[in-house]
Amino acid sequence: MNETRKKKIESEIIKSIAKLIVSGKMKDTRIGIVSVHRAELSSDMTSVKVWVTSYVDEKGKKSLLNALRTAKGFFQHILAKELQLRLTPKITFLWDEDYIKSLEMNNFIDNLPPIRNYQAETEGLVPNTDLPSNGEALSDNDDLPQVKEESKD
16 A cells, blocks of 8 residues: 555544544543544554543543443444545554653653753853853863963963
């Protein structure tokens, strides 16, 4: 199958499932706010894996996945109407652990202390009142090259 066509179908599957969940057509109360992240269509187009996440605990996660698996026939029915494919792929819902890990990593990176740019500070490109006065060496930066001032004789 053409890779471009496959990507387009995967994208349409994500949009259709997300639209169904957001529209409120799902009567199951276990399906609340769900994010549909990605879909992976098999090469023969008979099955599709759909990764989802939500802000729920472990018990809520199991309940949500069970509700989505129970409603997969409804999703397939709507996909058959919207995609108009010869075969409607069978849906498998999976929890997206990679997305959760990426959120945790982004949060970790966002909370790192800022890196100081000593060159920009010493050249006056960035104002900083914490710089040592003239003649003083940078105390905690022995690994940085020190600039020696030449005397004007």
